[in-house]
Amino acid sequence: DAGVTQSPTHLIKTRGQQVTLRCSPKSGHDTVSWYQQALGQGPQFIFQYYEEEERQRGNFPDRFSGHQYPNYSSELNVNALLLGDSALYLCASSLPDNYGYTFGSGTRLTVV
Amino acid sequence: KNEVEQSPQNLTAQEGEFITINCSYSVGISALHWLQQHPGGGIVSLFMLSSGKKKHGRLIATINIQEKHSSLHITASHPRDSAVYICAAENTGNQFYFGTGTSLTVIP
Numbered sequence: 001d002a003g004v005t006q007s008p009t010h011l012i013k014t015r016g017q018q019v020t021l022r023c024s025p026k027s028g029h030d031t032v033s034w035y036q037q038a039l040g041q042g043p044q045f046i047f048q049y050y051e052e053e054e055r056q057r058g059n060f061p062d063r064f065s066g067h068q069y070p071n072y073s074s075e076l077n078v079n080a081l082l083l084g085d086s087a088l089y090l091c092a093s094s095l096p097d098n099y100g101y102t103f104g105s106g107t108r109l110t111v112v
Numbered sequence: 113k114n115e116v117e118q119s120p121q122n123l124t125a126q127e128g129e130f131i132t133i134n135c136s137y138s139v140g141i142s143a144l145h146w147l148q149q150h151p152g153g154g155i156v157s158l159f160m161l162s163s164g165k166k167k168h169g170r171l172i173a174t175i176n177i178q179e180k181h182s183s184l185h186i187t188a189s190h191p192r193d194s195a196v197y198i199c200a201a202e203n204t205g206n207q208f209y210f211g212t213g214t215s216l217t218v219i220p
């Protein structure tokens with residue numbers, strides 16, 4: 001039973017570029033949440049997708065956008081990258097109401 | 113002030129010691145989660161609590177809803193328990209608030 005899969009595992013981008021991170025949820029899960037974890041900090045909620053729509057959003061600018069596909073996989077897009085966007089980006093999948101919450105191993109993004 | 117506060121931030125213990133990590137939260141919750149994060153970033157969900165106490169192997173999690181406080185205990189600690197332990201409060205809108213984590217090192 002595959003858990004949550006994220007790709008790529010590591011990524012280096014230059015300031016101003018755009019990046020797309022991908023997440024495949026655990027089998028049977030239909031809700032995907034994205035988090036940003038800066039070094040030494042706890043994860044910060046970016047947004048959650050359910051039924052291909054953004055259901056909730058944290059305090060992140062519009063440069064952060066997402067998408068969920070009919071197979072429940074999801075993408076996180078960040079435009080106009082800033083140095084401060086360097087972080088570990090975590091994806092978590094769950095059933096509705098966050099039952100069975102499962103995290104992926106994350107994508108480590110470095111902006112130079 | 114963060115919605116979720118954990119203590120201590122760092123903890124070093126000898127193998128076999130009993131360990132306690134504390135978490136206080138200020139938001140109304142539907143559940144309190146304890147997570148384990150290993151070097152490299154992967155996060156594992158340990159417990160999801162809405163009341164009382166849960167036990168899994170050497171791990172015990174308790175919550176006091178009135179005091180808005182939860183504790184994670186590790187009995188007979190082992191070097192493989194070394195990791196960052198994160199407390200996360202899930203509010204009634206299914207949004208998570210995370211603590212900054214407690215970095216645990218267990219020395220053989």
